[in-house]
Amino acid sequence: MSTNRRDFLRNTGFAAAALSLPFVGKSSILDELAYKPLGSFGIQLWTVKEAMFADPKDTLTKLASYGYKQIESFEGPKGFFWGMKNTEFKKLMDDLGMKIVSSHCNNTVEFERKSAEAAEIGMSYLICPWKGPQKSIDDFKRFNDEFNKSGEIAKKNGIRFAYHNHDYSFKVLDGQVPQVVMMEGTDKNLVDFEMDIYWVVAAGEDPKAWFKKYPNRFRLCHVKDLTKTAKGSESCQIGKGSIDFKSILSEGSKYGLKNFIVEQEAFTGTNPMESAQANAGYMSKFQL
Structure with a gap:
């Protein structure tokens, strides 16, 4: 409550x-x-990337009609404002009754400029989406310095920096868990984390245990469901997979989780826009 x-x-x-x-x-x-309603929820635009590349304004208009009030962008060839100026993109969002809350981006290139432009239009986060498997735990320790520096730049401009996990950071390397190394080696005043719930579950971990162990560090999450396949697992429409979002999101909200962002990467039997609409329907009825 x-x-x-x-x-x-x-x-x-x-x-x-x-x-x-x-x-x-x-x-x-x-x-x-x-229970209480989830409230506003967003979508990671990677879910509908083909449509975004083809016609970003039309795609965003459709997403707004599905009920999405927030978006999380990603950095493509035309940047995370899709070829528009930051202020132009914000006007589009305002006209659609939406808000861009965050974006995935390369935090090692022109991050000062990106942070300033994001902050100017009221965004909350810029997020490093991927580092990939590394050869040694020392590689992940070096990322801590990079993340702290990015966090300083973001904070100076009035926004926050975060890192988005995949499964590789939960696999023991040189006797240590990279995700632990990154969470304990970064400054909590500078660096937050976006939990991709799918990848945590795929790695055999319990998202609720991570929320409890590191309160107020996971501020955003990707709501992405998991279904088993002959080759292992893949994402699917929310509610059609095996992840218990009711207990996970409720627990996360007790420990500082604020932003709930839909993502889907596989579309067996449907297409991305149809899945985006179905996922919005699920989220609109969700209660914590």
Whole structure:
């Protein structure tokens, strides 16, 4: 339940009313009070990258019509503003009733400029999306210095820097877990993390345990479901896979998780835009 005073008073008032009712139906009313709507949710544009490359304005218009209020972009050939100036892109977002909250980008090239442009239009995060498997744990330790430096640049400009995981950072290397090395070797005042829940589960890890172990470090997440295939696993429409988002997102929200961003990378039996619409339908009904 929300700790907001207004919500608390409202909910406790409803609860008192529910308790005054006859026993029949009381539990269902209290069950509803135990949950709260997810609120705004976003989509990582990589999910619909082909459509974005073909016609970004039309694609974003459709995503807005599906119910997405937030987007997370990625850095392509035309940058993460898709060939538009940052202020032009913000106007498009405003016109659509959307907000660009974050973007994946290369944090080793012109990061000062990128941070300034992102901050100017009210973005919250720039995110390093990939480092790849490394030869030694020392490589990951070197990333800590890079991430702290990027975090300093981002903070100076008024935004935050984060790192997005894949499964490789959970695989033991030289007797250590790279994800632990990065989380404990970066300054919590400068560096946050975006949990890709799919990749955590694919690595055989429990997302809830990571939220608990590192409170207020995972500020964003990718809501991406997992289904088993003959070759291993792949992502699928949310709710059609095996990941228990109800318990995971509820737990994450207790430990600082704020941004819920849809992502899907495989589209068996459907196409990316159809899946984006279906995923928005799932998220719009989701309750923490």
